[in-house]
Amino acid sequence: MSENIKIVKDATCTFCGCVCDDMELHVDVEEKRIVKAKNACVLGKAWFLEHTIEDAPAAMIDGKEVSIEDAVEEAAQTLFKAKFPITYGLSDTTSEAQRVAVAITDYIKGNIDTTTSVCHGPSGLAFQGIGESTSTLGEVKNRADLVIYWGGNPAESHPRHFGRYAVTPKGMFTPGGKKDRTIVLVDVRKTKSSPVANILIKPKLGKDFEVLWALRALVKGKKLASNIEEITGVPLEALEDLVDRMKNCRFGVLFFGMGLTMTRGRHFNSGALLALATDLNEFTHFVAKPVRGHGNVTGADNVVSWQTGYPFGVNFSRGFPRFNPGEFTTVDTLSNGHADAALIVASDPASNFPKKAIDHLKSIPVVALDTKRTETTKDAHVAFKTSTYGINTTGTVYRMDDVPITLRPAFESPFPDDETILTGIKKRVQELVFARHHASGASGEAKVAAKI
């Protein structure tokens, strides 16, 4: 470690959706790396300390090092020539880069989807069907006296969610911190989050919907079947006690995770929870928030929504945006064999998607942008190594409660950022599209002229 240490205060961690913006980073300016990340959780520390400058090519075509300009040209040509190009990922990059990715997809009449579709996509569908009683995490911190986590393990996935937003922080109307709150955890198994809870509820595997519906019935004053414990695994007394607490709290919040969206029932599970929150507003103030995973997955939803009208799974092939989950979502465009080229930004579907989708992804030309080598970049036709958002580049990210936050970078990277590469691809794609339009327009005019 050199003696030339720079301190960056109020930096933002973009590892998870908590987007904690109270980091104090100690940067070794000569070695270009972060040596200390004060206030960071275990995941944040790894995020900051492990993102060093690696000796690797900035751009490759078929595994061979090329100039960035050549790679941009090849990427643009690949996407332009495809009949069903797809854009995917986007949850670990800035909203400025996300905006350019939407524009590229629009120009090439492609299909755009984000990691939301395999995360809280079902919740996105439920929002459209049920609505969302929502709030910021600041309101939760200052007001919530009943906090329910359903189908998630924040202690491992969002370690500071408890300490910064929802369990222990002292708020305006919760001056005693955890003493002023009741914490409920609903999960099919005991996890590292369990010790924080005052009440643990353990449904049978795959019975979350039934438990949520039973709670809704009790909130509405209905009687439950006597065998409700046999069906759900949760005793009637536990359900009644929870309903009593929910109806009588001052401000309640339901945080929900992948335990609802990735299991059988998917959007019906999320919808049941959102409906429960809505029902409870007849008695008190109650909100529901999905706990979002990647640092700017919420930004991806926002950007794709304000540019296309839909949050994910959007297709431009007819020249205007169409939304159809199950058809235009990436697991489907790949596993159905529709996609014939892919632009993957800051995501690794070759590692995390279902086998059939991975097999198809490996059979088509892929343009990939990532900060590190992954299963996706490894086999990509065109691969760009880019700088890390929040560490090397500024920009905007959205916290899981839709609050936008500006990033303060720690040190410069020799690699370009996603926005720069995508802007280059967009510019070239735009030229190719205009040239094609001009060519077809010119021949049309020539035909008219010939008739005259």
Add this chain to the structure above:
Amino acid sequence: MSEKMILIPVRSSKQGTTLNKGKLKEDYIQVTTTLEMNPDDMIKLELVDGDEVRLKNEIGETIVHCLAKKPEEVPVGTLVIPYGPPSSQLMDSDTAGSGMPLSKHMEVEIEKIVR
């Protein structure tokens, strides 16, 4: 000997820290190939920590090594694994019109690999 069980892929903090080193690095591969099991299930299948097991279903198969956890963390009949390339081999691509494949609660057959 084989048994049918329910596989629950999850996020873990160790997975989160190792992916920052690199997803092609040994640490990440180690985490995503470690299957957490109920100790009673391990006894039933004559397994000890570190043994290799084959997981398979109608989608595909993968080989991972097992690790005993506290019974309350992994209920009898269930298996827990951090998401990664091995769990993807078992994931059905059918999204039932939602875009979301069933990424948790997959029925799999587990058997000890004897070398």
